[in-house]
Amino acid sequence: MASKSKATITDVARAAGVSTATAGRVLGGYGYTSEEKKEQVLKAAQHLGYRPNALARGLITGKTRTLGVVAGDIQNPFYASVLRGISNVAEANGFGLLITNSDEAQQKEVHSVELLAQKQVDGLIVTPSDTRKARHLHNLRAMGMPLVLIDRTVAGLQVDRVATDNIAAAEHAVRHLIAAGHRRIGIVAELADEESARLDMFLARAVVGDPIESETLYPSWQRLLGYIRAHRIEGLPVDPRLTLRAGSYSAAAAQAIVPRLMTAPDPPTALFTTDGTMSE
Template sequence: MDPTPPRNNAVTVADVARMAGVSKATAARVLGGYGTVSDRVREAVTLAARNLNYRPNELARSMTTGRSGTIGVVVGDIENPFFSLAVRGITDIARQAGFTVILTNSGENTETEKAAIRALLAKRVDGLIVSPAMESDVDHLEEAIRSGCPMVLLDRGSRTLGVDTVVADDGHAAEDITRRLIAGGHRRIAYLTACDTPDHRFRLPSDISTGSVRRRIEGFLRACHEAGLSGMEDWVRLGALTPAETQRIVTAMLTDKHAPTAIIASDSVIGLDVFKICRDRGIDIPRDLSLVSFHDADWTSVTTPPVTVVRQPVYQLGEKAAKLLVERLNGNGGPASRVVLKTELVERASVADIPAEQMSEARQEKV
């Protein structure tokens, strides 16, 4: 056995085999975790690899074993606390199962998402967890599935992809909070989202390509129609993509003759922007405006007042998506499942009822 380590930092299987006094094929079996060898040989190879500071060539290993030990994850916005927490759930389960996560950000752009999927497939990931930017443009996801790569959809489903899907009960959550606002006398209720259309106007839920947001808007409109409120489609405001756009939209609403008495923010990033705009303009929450946000982000409980939220099981969404993918990778060949996790309305101090003397006036405007 030659104990002299190679001078080249790129230690190879052949180097490990030479130090361990075994054949290259035997060393490869030990280092790759496949085949059968004696305990004595395994210990010799493992010790040699440790002494040489051997690092496996993952691409070579994947070509030998058919596994890279990696899971690719594509989300819409890694700066959004929602996705950050969901990815934490994914990585915790993946690590327990022996997988490493490669995270990519689509920026809610389909072309960027397509490039990310191509790059992850080129890296031979064992499976994919994707939060699609658009439900109406999933050809690249279909292609990935046809290539044999298992896939799970996170937070956003698809009507055409027959894969495991994990979503929150967004529609009923939006119904519940809208009913709560209506019961408190609110009639001018705005729903604000980053989703957009070419002319920046909402007409039908089918205009919204992001499934989770579409379900929330559908729930919002169902509760409004159930209460006999007409024309509430006009209160769905689109395009809050950046703080500047959110400020423009919210300022226009708040300075209008018929300003909203309540705003439902479709995510916590928009909710925080609305809160800051109100603070800067001297608008008192909840006396002048009630505010509700989807996602129980950390900031929502420490503001004055603390903000009423729809608490989504975000960590559990990621956790469940990863569990379903690991099950597929371990041989589960059953039919695709759709898992819907419950949400919770957390009432704090950012919602107030409309005073009785204003309630009848507001009702007349919308009934």
């Protein structure tokens, strides 16, 4: 008898008294086989300790039942929660995961996407590091690869996305502070990918209500819009000096810039941070 650790489809077929093709269909989960023969094959496989070869099955079916995930920063609690949710749903549906980390760097993201595509994953879940220049994602979509984006939108890329309504959420949070009696509310935000002059221009436009294309903005910029919208709705002026640009999502970055705001002659009475890690 074949060793249990090395049992093959041929061994299972012989033990079940069926053809190799029949055993392959049963163990691969494709095609039709009668219930009687299916039961024979499964019993033989269990007895021999057969373990399916996922690579071989993928070559036959064209499916690996594996999903690829490219996260921005797996150490960030936000991504940890997202990955847990993805893992729970994937496992419940019989899928495995291959997880990579981009560190919010597009070069690493491109490498991760190429690696996962070479692994023949059945679909990709990506947090894009660049919302405007993501040719590699456009190319994937054109090739027919199922693709879902997390947290952000890529300009011109028509795929499903799972994200928070950052503008509405920020507006709600800031209006809550206003309702509590605060009139000078500071905001500490990442606000990366823009020059300081662009920040001034962004604030000037948002304060007067100029239309701003928000769909492809990074989350921190969307939350800044919500902060400004709350002030406009409540009839409060927006003081640009209360907007602090941290440059990254981290407690260290926030700690480096907040003291100068809190020691100013007219400090805020409340702070709104656009990321949970900044308040750790």
